[in-house]
Amino acid sequence: MGTKPTKIAVLLGGILSVSAPLQAAEHLTPTATKVDETITIIGRSESTPLNIAANVNVIDAAAIEMSGATSLTDVLRGQSGIQISDSNSGAVFAMRGFSADQAANNTLILIDGRRLNNIDIAAPAINAIPLNQIERVEILSGSAGVLYGDQAVGGVINIITKAPNSAGGSIRVSGGSFDTYEGQADVSVAINDKWRLYAAGSYNQGDNYRDHNANETASILGRLQYQDDTDRFFVETSYYDNERELAGSLTKEQFEQNPRQANSFYPDDVQHEMTSAVRAGYQHQFNRQWLLSADLSYSDTDVNSISWSSEGKIKRSLFEFNPKAIATFVTDNGDISLVAGADFSQGKADYDLAYITRNNTQRLMSAYIQADVPLTQTLSYVVGGRYSDVQDDLTDVVLYPEGEKLDNSASALELGFNYRPSKSQRFYLRADDNFRFAKVDEQAYTLSEVKGLNPQTGRSYEAGWDWTLSSQTLRVSAYRLDLEDEIVYVWSPEGGANMNADASRRYGVSADWDWQIAGSTQVGLEYNYIDAKFTEGANDGKVLPWVAEHTGRGYVSVDFAQHWQLFAEGQYTGSHYEGGDTGNYSPKIEAYLLSNLALNYTRDAWLASLRVDNLFDEQYASAVYYGGYYSGSGRAVRLTASYRF
Structure with a gap:
C-alpha cells in the first residue's frame, strides 16, 4: 500500500529515518509479492493494510523525500481523495465529500494516536508538525466510528512521528519564494540499552503569497522513552507558536484582478496561537x-x-485518558484479535471576543470493543461497537446568562469481511456507523428557539479490491455514505446559525495505481469521483457545496544518474460550488490543475532538493465562503539541504 519508492528514495528514507527501517526498502525478486506495511491506525493496534477490511494508504518517509515536499499540507494534497481548503491561515482536509466549513469537524486528525482536532470548530494546527519529525502518515478513507468515535466520519489521518530507537540526528535548512526561511533539527540519544531521549525543533518565517499574510512559526518537542521486552513507557512535551497576519477574503472581482492583495478594510488583523502539550x-x-x-x-x-479590527482572546484546553486492552488468540485459521477500551475527555473553551463572551465545557465518555476473527485461512470478519455520551455546560452572556446543560449520546456498530485468496489480492466489504457531536461553539450559536443540536449520525458502506505485485499496485473501492442531522452553519442576511441540516448522501469511487518500472522509474495515477447531494428538504437533489465531483493525481519519479532523482506531479481538482451555496445558486468555482516539480540530489548523508510548487503559476481559489475568496499560492520555489549524522 502507498507508493513504492525508487532506488534513491529508498536510500533517502534509510538516511533520514530515525526509527525502524522502511519496509519499502526490502529487496524483492521479480516474482515476489511486496511486503505489507505495519500500521497502527486500524484496530488501534499494529496491523497490515491487506489484512484489514478498510481502505488504507501509508505514506512513508521515503515517499515524502521522493516528492521534495516542504510541508505536511503538500504531502497530503491529492492523496486518497483529500480535498484541501485553505483560508490563508491554515489548511483543512475534506475526505469523502464535505464542505470546506465542515471538513475540520468530519475528518479526524491524530498525531501518534492523540487527537489534534479542537473542541471548537477551529481547524487542527497541522503546521505544528514539521516534516523532519514524521516517520509516516496513515490515511484511512471512510468512517471509523467504532474505533475512534466522534468526528471519524469521512476519514482518519494518523501522523506517526519518529521514536528514539537509535542514536543519531539531522539538520535541515531551506529557503525560497516570498522570503521564506526554515530550519529544522532533531537528535536521538541512547542513555542506556533501555532508556532513549529524542528532541526536535523547527523555525519558519515567510511573507507568503498574499499581502499582509506573513507568518513566524516555531515548535519544540522532547520525548523520554523506556522499553524492554515487556514494558514500554514514554513521556513527552511540546510547544507550538504561530503568529500570522490575516489577509482576509476578497470579492470575486478583487480575486480576478489581483489575487495577492489583502482585504483593505481590516489592515491590522492578525492571529497568534500558542499551544503547550504534555503526554x-x-x-x-x-x-x-x-x-x-x-x-x-x-x-x-x-x-x-x-x-475585523477588534481584539479578542480564545483559551482552549483538552484533557484525555485512553486505556485499552489488546488480546491475541492463536487458532488454526489465524489469530483472533480483540481490542477493547474507553475514551475519556474534558475540553474547555473560553471566548472573550468583541461579539462573544462565552465559557463552554464538554465532557465525553466512550467505551468500544472490536474483534477480528478468521473464519478460514483466507476469510475473516471484523465486528465491533461503541457507545458515547457527551455533556455540555454552556454559559453565554447573551444567549445563556443562567447557563445551559445539554446531554447527548450516540452509538456505532461495525461489520466487515476481508477475503484474501492469495498474497497478492484482497477483497473487502464493510459497513460502519459514524457520528459527531456538535462542537462547543456550535452548540452556543444556534437559532433562539433551538436549545442544543442533535448529534450528527450516519452509516458508511464500502467495497474494495487490492492487487499487489512486486512492481505494481492497483486499488479500487466504491462507497456510499448516508448522513442524518448533519451539523452545518447556514448564513442569512438576518444572521447565520448552526443547525441540523436535511439528510444527505454521498456515492464515490476511487482508484489508484502505482508501477515501478525497471527499478529506476516509478509512475502513479489516482482518480476519485464523488456524487454528494441532499436527499430531502428544500435542497433535495442539490449538490453539496465545495465538493468537487472529480479529483485526481498523477506522478512520475525517475533516477537518471547515480545521485539524482526527478519527481513531477499533477493534482487536479474539478469544478465545485462555493462554500455555503446549498441551493446551488452561484456559478461553480472553476477546476484547476497544479503542477509540482522536484529535483533531488543525495550523496552519503547529504541531501539537497529543489522543489517548485504550482510550476505554471495557476491562479485558483483555495477557499470560498459565502462569496469571500481566498487565493491559492502562486508559483513557489524552495531549496532545501539536510545532513544526517
Whole structure:
C-alpha cells in the first residue's frame, strides 16, 4: 500500500529515518509479492493494510523525500481523495465529500494516536508538525466510528512521528519564494540499552503569497522513552507558536484582478496561537495473549487575535485518558484479535471576543470493543461497537446568562469481511456507523428557539479490491455514505446559525495505481469521483457545496544518474460550488490543475532538493465562503539541504 519508492528514495528514507527501517526498502525478486506495511491506525493496534477490511494508504518517509515536499499540507494534497481548503491561515482536509466549513469537524486528525482536532470548530494546527519529525502518515478513507468515535466520519489521518530507537540526528535548512526561511533539527540519544531521549525543533518565517499574510512559526518537542521486552513507557512535551497576519477574503472581482492583495478594510488583523502539550503512555505485555496500555494527555492553547479590527482572546484546553486492552488468540485459521477500551475527555473553551463572551465545557465518555476473527485461512470478519455520551455546560452572556446543560449520546456498530485468496489480492466489504457531536461553539450559536443540536449520525458502506505485485499496485473501492442531522452553519442576511441540516448522501469511487518500472522509474495515477447531494428538504437533489465531483493525481519519479532523482506531479481538482451555496445558486468555482516539480540530489548523508510548487503559476481559489475568496499560492520555489549524522 502507498507508493513504492525508487532506488534513491529508498536510500533517502534509510538516511533520514530515525526509527525502524522502511519496509519499502526490502529487496524483492521479480516474482515476489511486496511486503505489507505495519500500521497502527486500524484496530488501534499494529496491523497490515491487506489484512484489514478498510481502505488504507501509508505514506512513508521515503515517499515524502521522493516528492521534495516542504510541508505536511503538500504531502497530503491529492492523496486518497483529500480535498484541501485553505483560508490563508491554515489548511483543512475534506475526505469523502464535505464542505470546506465542515471538513475540520468530519475528518479526524491524530498525531501518534492523540487527537489534534479542537473542541471548537477551529481547524487542527497541522503546521505544528514539521516534516523532519514524521516517520509516516496513515490515511484511512471512510468512517471509523467504532474505533475512534466522534468526528471519524469521512476519514482518519494518523501522523506517526519518529521514536528514539537509535542514536543519531539531522539538520535541515531551506529557503525560497516570498522570503521564506526554515530550519529544522532533531537528535536521538541512547542513555542506556533501555532508556532513549529524542528532541526536535523547527523555525519558519515567510511573507507568503498574499499581502499582509506573513507568518513566524516555531515548535519544540522532547520525548523520554523506556522499553524492554515487556514494558514500554514514554513521556513527552511540546510547544507550538504561530503568529500570522490575516489577509482576509476578497470579492470575486478583487480575486480576478489581483489575487495577492489583502482585504483593505481590516489592515491590522492578525492571529497568534500558542499551544503547550504534555503526554504520557504506558503499556505492558503480560503474555503472548494480552497487552494493556493507557495514554494520558493534556493540551492548552491561547489564541490572541485582532479580527475585523477588534481584539479578542480564545483559551482552549483538552484533557484525555485512553486505556485499552489488546488480546491475541492463536487458532488454526489465524489469530483472533480483540481490542477493547474507553475514551475519556474534558475540553474547555473560553471566548472573550468583541461579539462573544462565552465559557463552554464538554465532557465525553466512550467505551468500544472490536474483534477480528478468521473464519478460514483466507476469510475473516471484523465486528465491533461503541457507545458515547457527551455533556455540555454552556454559559453565554447573551444567549445563556443562567447557563445551559445539554446531554447527548450516540452509538456505532461495525461489520466487515476481508477475503484474501492469495498474497497478492484482497477483497473487502464493510459497513460502519459514524457520528459527531456538535462542537462547543456550535452548540452556543444556534437559532433562539433551538436549545442544543442533535448529534450528527450516519452509516458508511464500502467495497474494495487490492492487487499487489512486486512492481505494481492497483486499488479500487466504491462507497456510499448516508448522513442524518448533519451539523452545518447556514448564513442569512438576518444572521447565520448552526443547525441540523436535511439528510444527505454521498456515492464515490476511487482508484489508484502505482508501477515501478525497471527499478529506476516509478509512475502513479489516482482518480476519485464523488456524487454528494441532499436527499430531502428544500435542497433535495442539490449538490453539496465545495465538493468537487472529480479529483485526481498523477506522478512520475525517475533516477537518471547515480545521485539524482526527478519527481513531477499533477493534482487536479474539478469544478465545485462555493462554500455555503446549498441551493446551488452561484456559478461553480472553476477546476484547476497544479503542477509540482522536484529535483533531488543525495550523496552519503547529504541531501539537497529543489522543489517548485504550482510550476505554471495557476491562479485558483483555495477557499470560498459565502462569496469571500481566498487565493491559492502562486508559483513557489524552495531549496532545501539536510545532513544526517
